[in-house]
Amino acid sequence: MKGCDRPLCEAYDVALLDLDGVVYIGHRPVPAAADSLAKARAAGQRLAFVTNNASRTPSAVAALLTEVGVPAEAEDVVTSAQAAARLLAERLPSGSAVLVVGGMGLRHALYAQGLRPVSSASERPAAVVQGFDPRLSYDLMTEGARAVRDGALFVASNGDLTIPGGVRGQQPGNGALMQVIRAATGGDPIVTGKPERPLHRESILRTRAQRPLVVGDRLDTDIEGAHNGGADSLLVLTGVTDPLTALTAPPHHRPTYLAPDLTGLLAPQPHVRTSGDRFECAGWTARWTDDVIELTGDGDPYDGLRALAAAAWHDEQPAAPKSVTAALDRLSLD
Secondary structure (H helix, E strand, O other): OOOEOOOHHHHOOEEEEOOEOOOEEOOEEOOOHHHHHHHHHHOOOEEEEEEOOOOOOHHHHHHHHHHOOOOOOHHHEEEHHHHHHHHHHHHOOOOOEEEEEOOHHHHHHHHHOOOEEEOOHHHOOOEEEEOOOOOOOHHHHHHHHHHHHOOOEEEEOOOOOEEOOHHHOOEEOHHHHHHHHHHHHOOOOEEOOOOOHHHHHHHHHHHOOOOEEEEEOOHHHHHHHHHHHOOEEEEEOOOOOOHHHHHOOOHHHOOOEEEOOHHHHHOOEOOOEEEOOEEEEOOEEEEEEOOEEEEEEOOOHHHHHHHHHHHHOOOOOOOOHHHHHHHHHHHOOO
């Protein structure tokens, strides 16, 4: 855990923000998100909205953001489709045919990089790129598999096994769908979305960030992606990650900062002081006693969570759930 004496929106020039679970959930705004982002912008921080979803164009994502109270332009959005298109453009001659197993987000991104989207293996594409599309057909996956067997480079926009499904629960994501071509051909795709580095690189290139802060709700995409890109990160607890999951995370899933929501951008982050086996944050102290962490003190419960995280993450091995459960219950986090 790091501390920061200045508000994070002043200490970092660009916030690279995940969307679902951070800014909105489905088509509903996350409480405090719009107001917090407006204040961060007013303080001088630039915002970039970074998504693994390759099905929507940047314009469509910007329209949804505006709908939930966060004004945005297409230029503010960075997608895994754009990262995939850049990777292909750097490896293929201009005008090369690329078979698209996905939607319009991928096609727009390929056009922007001077590549030619196609839908049939008979056009002898140099590459196959796959991204999530809820209308993806068996016929198109068959064309993709045929092209990969014929030697086409195989690229996938992201490897997320599931996507949020609202009242229907989690649904298969592109990581599950791409297994069809992978299993049929034996070819492993190059994955460009979070947590892999191409999407982080795309975000830096587009924003020209000097000191980026990755903001997300998922440890295995947002936070791991920040680690892979060498950037600091802020975990917000408005999405899929709960406090227990964060406390028991392995090192590459541990964020730099913790906050309940995007209001965390607007405030300094308190330092955790370490003294022997004691980890102190504001009015809270966490310490190991045998194989359990004891938490004492009072004040802001999220300062208690930060002290508890520092203690739990002191070792390279993930903490066992039973070692932190009693201390976490004491905080009564909403």
